[in-house]
Amino acid sequence: MIKIAQLSCGTEYSGVQDEIERAAGAVGGKMVYPDVDLEDIKSAIEKFGFNPVSPQLKLMIARAVNVAEGHYDADAVFIASCFRCAEAALVRTELRKYIQEHTRLPVVTYSFTERTKSAQMLTRMEALVTIVERKELLARERQVGLTAGIDSGSSTTKAMIMRDNEIIGKFWLPTQDVFSSADTALEKALAEAGVKREQLEAIGTTGYGRFTLGKRFNAKLVQEELTTNSKGAVWLADRQKGEATIIDIGGMDNKAITVRDGIPDNFTMGGICAGASGRFLEMVAKRLHVEITELGQMADKGDYKKVPMNSYCSVFGIQDLVTSLAAGNTMEDVASAACHSVAEQIFEQQLQEIEVRYPVIQVGGTSLISGMVRAMEDTLGQRPIVPPHSQYIGAAGAALLSSGFLEGH
Amino acid sequence: MPKTSETRYIVIAPTSSITPDQITRFIHTMAVDIQIKETCFGVIIQGQPEVVAKVLAEVRKLDPNRLFSKVRGFPIGDARRCRAEHGSRPGFTQLEKEWKDLPMFEAGLECAENKGKVCEVPKRKKLPVSELKKICDEVCQQ
Amino acid sequence: MKVFIVPPNSLILFDLVERFGHKPLSIMGALSEKVTSKEIESPPLNVTVDDVKKGLKYAGIEVPSGIRGRLAIYGPLIDEAEAAIFMEDAPYMFGCVGCARTNEMVKLLVRKRKIPLLELDYPANDEEAKAVVQKVKAFLEGLK
Numbered sequence: 001m002i003k004i005a006q007l008s009c010g011t012e013y014s015g016v017q018d019e020i021e022r023a024a025g026a027v028g029g030k031m032v033y034p035d036v037d038l039e040d041i042k043s044a045i046e047k048f049g050f051n052p053v054s055p056q057l058k059l060m061i062a063r064a065v066n067v068a069e070g071h072y073d074a075d076a077v078f079i080a081s082c083f084r085c086a087e088a089a090l091v092r093t094e095l096r097k098y099i100q101e102h103t104r105l106p107v108v109t110y111s112f113t114e115r116t117k118s119a120q121m122l123t124r125m126e127a128l129v130t131i132v133e134r135k136e137l138l139a140r141e142r143q144v145g146l147t148a149g150i151d152s153g154s155s156t157t158k159a160m161i162m163r164d165n166e167i168i169g170k171f172w173l174p175t176q177d178v179f180s181s182a183d184t185a186l187e188k189a190l191a192e193a194g195v196k197r198e199q200l201e202a203i204g205t206t207g208y209g210r211f212t213l214g215k216r217f218n219a220k221l222v223q224e225e226l227t228t229n230s231k232g233a234v235w236l237a238d239r240q241k242g243e244a245t246i247i248d249i250g251g252m253d254n255k256a257i258t259v260r261d262g263i264p265d266n267f268t269m270g271g272i273c274a275g276a277s278g279r280f281l282e283m284v285a286k287r288l289h290v291e292i293t294e295l296g297q298m299a300d301k302g303d304y305k306k307v308p309m310n311s312y313c314s315v316f317g318i319q320d321l322v323t324s325l326a327a328g329n330t331m332e333d334v335a336s337a338a339c340h341s342v343a344e345q346i347f348e349q350q351l352q353e354i355e356v357r358y359p360v361i362q363v364g365g366t367s368l369i370s371g372m373v374r375a376m377e378d379t380l381g382q383r384p385i386v387p388p389h390s391q392y393i394g395a396a397g398a399a400l401l402s403s404g405f406l407e408g409h
Numbered sequence: 410m411p412k413t414s415e416t417r418y419i420v421i422a423p424t425s426s427i428t429p430d431q432i433t434r435f436i437h438t439m440a441v442d443i444q445i446k447e448t449c450f451g452v453i454i455q456g457q458p459e460v461v462a463k464v465l466a467e468v469r470k471l472d473p474n475r476l477f478s479k480v481r482g483f484p485i486g487d488a489r490r491c492r493a494e495h496g497s498r499p500g501f502t503q504l505e506k507e508w509k510d511l512p513m514f515e516a517g518l519e520c521a522e523n524k525g526k527v528c529e530v531p532k533r534k535k536l537p538v539s540e541l542k543k544i545c546d547e548v549c550q551q
Numbered sequence: 552m553k554v555f556i557v558p559p560n561s562l563i564l565f566d567l568v569e570r571f572g573h574k575p576l577s578i579m580g581a582l583s584e585k586v587t588s589k590e591i592e593s594p595p596l597n598v599t600v601d602d603v604k605k606g607l608k609y610a611g612i613e614v615p616s617g618i619r620g621r622l623a624i625y626g627p628l629i630d631e632a633e634a635a636i637f638m639e640d641a642p643y644m645f646g647c648v649g650c651a652r653t654n655e656m657v658k659l660l661v662r663k664r665k666i667p668l669l670e671l672d673y674p675a676n677d678e679e680a681k682a683v684v685q686k687v688k689a690f691l692e693g694l695k
Contacts (some may be wrong), residue, residue, distance in 0.1 A: 009649065012618045013624075014603060018593050114619070477566040481581035503561075506642060507563050512677075514563055518684055521688045
C-alpha cells in the first residue's frame with residue numbers, strides 16, 4: 001500500500017474528501033494524515049516561517065514539517081486546497097517547495113471545487129503511486145526487444161513501434177472511435193516498421209483510452225500519461241540524466257512535469273479553461289480558415305503585441321480575435337497573439353505550481369506549431385528543446401516502458 | 410425527528426484526581442444502557458439523549474468544576490475519525506489546548522460560585538505613535 | 552434559550568452555556584446529525600455538493616467551496632440562535648473551525664441577527680478567566 005500524505009484544507013467541507021480517497025484507492029494508494037500535536041504546530045510554524053490566519057493551514061504546515069523531517073513515514077505527498085482561496089494558495093505553493101527541498105518524495109498539488117470528482121484526480125494519483133511503486137521500471141533508459149506504444153489522446157491517437165532502442169514505425173490520426181483509431185494507428189505503424197502484430201513482444205497503452213485499449217491489446221503496460229509522457233520526452237530529447245521540465249500542451253489538457261533523471265517528482269495537469277489548450281489553437285485556425293499546420297508559420301511572421309487577447313477563456317479569446325481582425329489587424333498578428341495567449345496561461349497557471357528547471361522540453365501536438373514554441377520561448381526567456389517526433393512522447397514512453405516487462409532483458 | 414442517540418465527551422481537567430477508569434466504573438454502577446469509551450483525557454459516552462443527560466448530571470457531581478462536557482459529532486469508534494486509520498482527528502489539537510486551559514476556567518467557576526470579587530483586567534493598549542516617537546528620540550540621543 | 556457559540560466547537564463554551572442552564576448550538580451537534588444520517592453520500596462529514604450549493608445563501612459563487620460548505624452547516628444554526636457568545640482570540644482553533652475567513656463570516660451573520668451577544672477575549676490567566684466566567688454567567692442568567 002502506497003501511503004500518500006494528505007496536506008489539505010477544505011476537502012471535507014467541499015464534499016471532495018471521499019473523491020480524493022476513492023481516486024487514491026483505485027490505484028492502490030491510501031491517503032494518510034500525518035499525526036501532529038499542539039507543540040508540533042507551534043514549532044512547525046516557526047520553522048516554516050509563514051503564519052497563516054486559518055488554523056487548518058497551520059495544521060497543514062505542521063503535517064508537512066512532520067513529513068519533511070522524517071517523523072512520519074509517507075511515500076508521496078498530495079497538497080490540496082480550495083480553488084480561489086488566496087491564503088491557501090500561498091501556503092500550498094510554499095509547502096510544495098518545502099517538501100521538495102527537504103525530501104525526495106513525489107508531490108502533486110491540486111486546487112479543487114465542490115464539483116471535483118475522483119476521475120479528475122485519478123491520473124494524478126496513479127502517477128504518484130507509479131513513481132513510488134515502479135521506480136525501477138521508470139529508471140529504464142533503453143528500449144529492448146520489439147514493442148509498441150499506443151497513446152489514445154483526447155484529440156489524436158498515436159502509435160509507435162520500437163526495436164532495440166530505435167524507432168522503426170509510427171503513425172498518428174485524429175481520435176474518433178477509440179478502438180478503431182488505435183487499430184488504424186497500430187496497423188499503419190506496423191506497416192512502416194515492416195513487422196506483424198504477432199511479432200510484438202509487448203504493448204504499452206497510455207492516454208485517456210488506456211484502460212479500454214489495455215484490455216483489447218492485452219497490454220503489458222497500462223499507464224497514465226504523466227509518467228509515460230515524461231519518460232518518452234526525456235528519451236526523445238536524449239536528456240535522461242539530470243533535471244528538466246516537460247511542458248506538454250495537449251488537445252484538452254496541459255501538463256507541466258519536473259523530472260530528475262527521467263523520473264517525475266512534481267507535476268500539474270489541466271487548466272481552468274480550454275483557453276490554454278491545443279483545442280483553442282484549432283479553433284483559431286478554423287476561424288482564420290487555415291490548417292492547424294500552417295498556424296505556426298503564420299504566427300512566426302506576426303506581432304502578438306498588437307493584439308490584446310484574453311488568455312483565460314477560449315470563447316472570449318475568439319471574441320478578441322474577431323474584434324482584432326475587424327479592427328484591421330493581420331491574420332499573422334492574430335495567430336501570434338493566440339499562441340502567446342496559450343503560453344501566457346501555461347506560465348501563469350501550470351508553471352506557478354511547479355519549480356521550472358531547465359532545460360524545458362516542449363512536447364505534444366502543439367510543439368509542432370513553431371509559433372507556439374516561440375511564444376513559450378518569449379514567456380520563459382529561454383528556448384525550449386523540441387525533440388524529434390515530439391507529438392509521439394506518449395507512444396514512445398509506452399513502447400519503452402513496456403519493454404521493461406520482457407523476460408530475459 | 411427526535412435524536413435517538415447522542416455522543417458526549419466528558420473531559421477531566423488536569424487538576425482533578427479522578428481517572429477515566431473511575432468514571433467508567435461509576436457509570437457502570439448506575440446500571441443504565443449506555444456505551445462508554447475511556448480516552449486519555451476522560452471518557453466518551455453514547456446512548457439515548459435522556460440517558461446521556463442523566464449520566465452526565467451524576468458524573469458532574471463527582472468533581473463539578475473539574476469535569477467538562479460537550480457533544481461529539483461522530484459516534485464512538487467511527488472509522489471515519491479513527492486515529493489508527495487516518496492519524497489524529499483535525500479537532501484533536503483544539504481539545505488538547507482546551508484541556509490544558511481547564512484549570513483556568515475551574516478558577517473562574519469557583520470565583521463565580523463564591524461571588525468572588527473580580528477585578529477587570531485592563532486590556533493591553535498599544536503605545537500612541539507620539540509616545541513611541543518621543544522614546545525613539547530619547548534613545549537616539551543617548 | 553438556544554445560544555450560538557464561537558468557536559463553535561469549543562468544549563469550554565459548550566460546557567459553560569449548558570452549566571448555566573441554556574442549550575448550546577454547536578457545530579458538533581449539527582455534524583452529528585449529518586454523519587449519523589442513513590444516507591452517507593460524502594464521507595467523512597457527509598457534506599455533499601448540494602450542501603455546498605446551499606452555502607450560496609450565505610456567500611456568493613466566487614467564494615471557495617470549503618467556505619460555502621462550512622456556512623451551509625453553520626447557517627441554519629445561526630438562523631435558530633436566540634443569543635450568542637464569541638470568545639475572540641482563542642489560541643488554537645482546529646477541526647470544524649479551521650478556516651479563518653468562514654469564522655469571520657459566521658460572526659457577521661450572527662451580528663446581523665441582532666440577538667443578545669456577549670463578546671469576550673480568550674483568557675490568558677486565572678484572573679482573566681475569572682472575569683470571563685463571571686461575565687458568561689451573568690449574561691446567561693440574564694437571558695432567563
